[in-house]
Amino acid sequence: MFIALFGAVESGVIYAIMALGVYLSFRVLDFPDLTVDGSFVTGAGITGVLIVNGTPPVLATLIGALAGFIAGCITGILHTAGKINALLSGILMMIALYSINLRFMGQPTVSLLNESTLVSQIESLWASTGIDSALNGMLNVFELDRVPTTWAILIMMAILTLAIKFLLDYFLKTEIGLAIRATGDNQKMIRSLSANTNFLIIIGIGLSNGLVALSGALIGQHGGFANLNMGIGMIVIGLASVIIGEALFGKKTITRVTLAVIGGAIIYRVVVTVALRVDYLSIQSSDLKLITAILVIAALVTPKILQARKDKKRRQAKRAALMEQQKESEASA
Amino acid sequence: MLNIKDVSLTFNEDTPDEKKALQGIDLELNKGEFVTVIGSNGAGKSTLMNVVSGSLHPDVGDVFINDQNVVHLPEYKRSKMIGRVFQDPMAGTAPTMTIEENLAMAYARNKKRRLVPGVTKKRKDYFREYLESLNLGLEDRLNAKVGLLSGGERQALSLLMATFTEPHILLLDEHTAALDPSRAELITEITADVVGKFELTTMMVTHNMQQALDLGDRLFMMDKGEIIFDVKGEEKQNLTIKNLLDEFQRIRGKQIESDRAVLG
Structure with missing residues (x-):
């Protein structure tokens, strides 16, 4: 159980980057963007193919994220220049990306098991530090049967996710960031204050999908494969993370919400893992989408x-x- | 400063709903001039404002601000030169953002927005100083979400946000109409104050004739998309509501239709 929970937190930290992207589109820009289901795979797929073809993993990951950014920008252009309804422009892009992703990947699944990925590179760098044995030594107190093989991914990904959180916090308080938030809040007003709302929406949705694709690229390398269908329902998982996080940790300030969203993403993974491991519930992994929907509704x-x-x-x-x-x-009277 | 040349705009042309909103409007406002615009509903007052601000584009005609033809510039580019306050007190501010963030967005209006913090220590002091001039105690609530403010407070804030970067043109579209009488009076006072302080070239639409007479140094009366009466200077100062009504009857040969325009 401990190992399963450890794994849940580990992937939760990586999915948190995707959730931050969904927060940016869904909450900040008030734009229900379904591109996410496609751009997550775009990130994983393009990065996977590049790695298989010998591109250095860091560069491949960045290109994957950039591809997501471009996909998001196109959704933004469909909505602003094309004047297509927000939901519909996301759906159109999601569908288009399905074919585009398959074109890039060449096949529905790209295996990374024997490749040198960002994840395997971090692990091998980490192994030489000896931090693992120290941390596992501390765990001995709990007398577990098994200890995690490596803490590298959890710790390094937590650092990356937090770095992205702080960058996002900073960004949303810059002059451009304020204008993006106002675009989601009161478009008429920020236009009267000389902000090009179309441009801000395009950039905002682009950044959102860039984060989603980055998360996809990392999840692909973490799981050892990229699959054409790994993005299905991703938007709902992102929403679940945002909504659970906000409900549990509050949403008073930007700094607080972004932290809450990360917490929400981790909790979502933990809940799913626990649900799958409780035998008498006999939940199968195919039931997960239903569980996600119920979680969001709750x-x-x-x-x-x-x-x-x-x-x-x-x-x-x-x-x-x-x-x-x-x-x-009356009594006294 | 503001120059409108032969501007016409027709909605739903060649249909039964055709409406000539503006018909050959010509006007020139000098720097620092404050004109109030009155007229019954559908006279074209708001359309005129929207043509200046760029939210509507005229069929024909040109709009010059500072001798620059802006008629083809999109709304967001023109807003660098134009401050606006809307009728709806909710329209001019972002409710989920704080007072200081709203002010920071207004502060960046006539500059290029960059990746630097919008609210800085220095700007906060600057904002506080300006808010003090409103006497509403908002200077102590810089971190309050604007959605928590009352309609009057929000409108006062909108007015401040529209003016404190000293725009070339200030457009006020019935900006006191949605407030209760005492709040409306307060906003009217603040309006006279800031317009005087920065010597802003201002166009104010109102349904309240008394307000139109009290404020400003020039007055337009509009009807059916035309400016039918233009008066300024001493002549304007001596006008009364009765003069205005008589004038309308003399020009149009009938009485003003809207009760709201008379009593409002």
Whole structure:
């Protein structure tokens, strides 16, 4: 169980980059962008093919992310210049990317098992530091049967994800970042303040999908393969992460929300892993999409029910106090 | 400063719904001139504003700001030169962002937006100083989300955001109409203040004739897409509501149709 949870947190940290991308489009720009399902695969596929053909993994990963950025920009152009509804332009791009990804990959699955990837490079660099044995030594206290083979991915990916979080926080507070946020908040107003909202939407959706593709590229290298269908339902997983994170950790400031989104992504992975391992539930991996949908619905509905109940209790308490007062004054009179 | 030459705009041309919103409008505003625009509903006041701001493009005619023809410039490019306040108090600010962030966006209006922090220590002091001039206590709430402010406060903030970069042209589109009388009066006062302070070339649409008489140094009356009455200087100062109504009757040979225009 510990190893499974460890693995869940590990991939959760990588999926968190995708969730940050979804946060940027869905929350900041208020643009429900379905390109994500395609651009995640674009990142994984292009990076995979480049690695197989001998491109250095770091460069291949960056090119994968860039390809996602371009795909996102095209969705943005469809919506702004083409004046196509936001949802529809995302769907169109997602469908188009399915064919484009297959063209790039040449086959539905690209295996990276015997290749030198970013992940394997980090692991071998890490092995020489000896941090693993020190960390696993600390775990001995819990008397586990098995300890993780390497902490490299968890720690290095956590550093990368946090770095992206801080960059995103900074970006959203720059003059351009403020204008992007205002575009999602009140387009008429920011246009009257001389911001080119079309350009900002294109850049914003591009950046969002760049992050999604980067996440896909890393997940592909982490899992050892890129598959044409690995992006199906990715947007919902991203939404689940954003919504669960916001519900659990709050959304007061940008810095807080981006951290919450990362937390949401990790928790989502943990929940899924636990659900799959509880035998008497007999959940199969094909049930995961249903579980995801239920999670999102629960995270959306529960806070509202709780708030309504809290308000009702408060009103009832006030009413009761008032009645009490009246009774007392009647009694004294 | 603002020069409009022979601008016409027709909506739904060649259909039963055809509406000539503007018919051969010619006007020239000098620097620092403050004109109030009145007229009944559908007279073309807002269309005129939108043609200046660039949210609508005229069929024919030119719009010059500072001797530069801007008629083909998109809205966002013109907004570098134009400050605007809308009728809806919710329209001029971003509700999920803080007061200082909103001000920072307005501050960047006439500059190129860059990848540098929008809110800095220096700018905060600057914002605080300007907010103090409103006397609404907003200077102590720089970090409050704008969505938490009342309509009057938001409109005052919008007005500040539209003016403090000293735009070439200020457009006010019935910006007090959605507020209660005391708030409307406050915004009217602030308007007179800032326009005077920065000597802004201003065009204000209003349904309130008294307001149109009290504010500004020039007055247009519009009807059916034309400016039918243009008065300035001393003559404007001596105008009364009765003069205006008589004038309309004299020119158009009938009474103003909209009660709202009279009583508003």
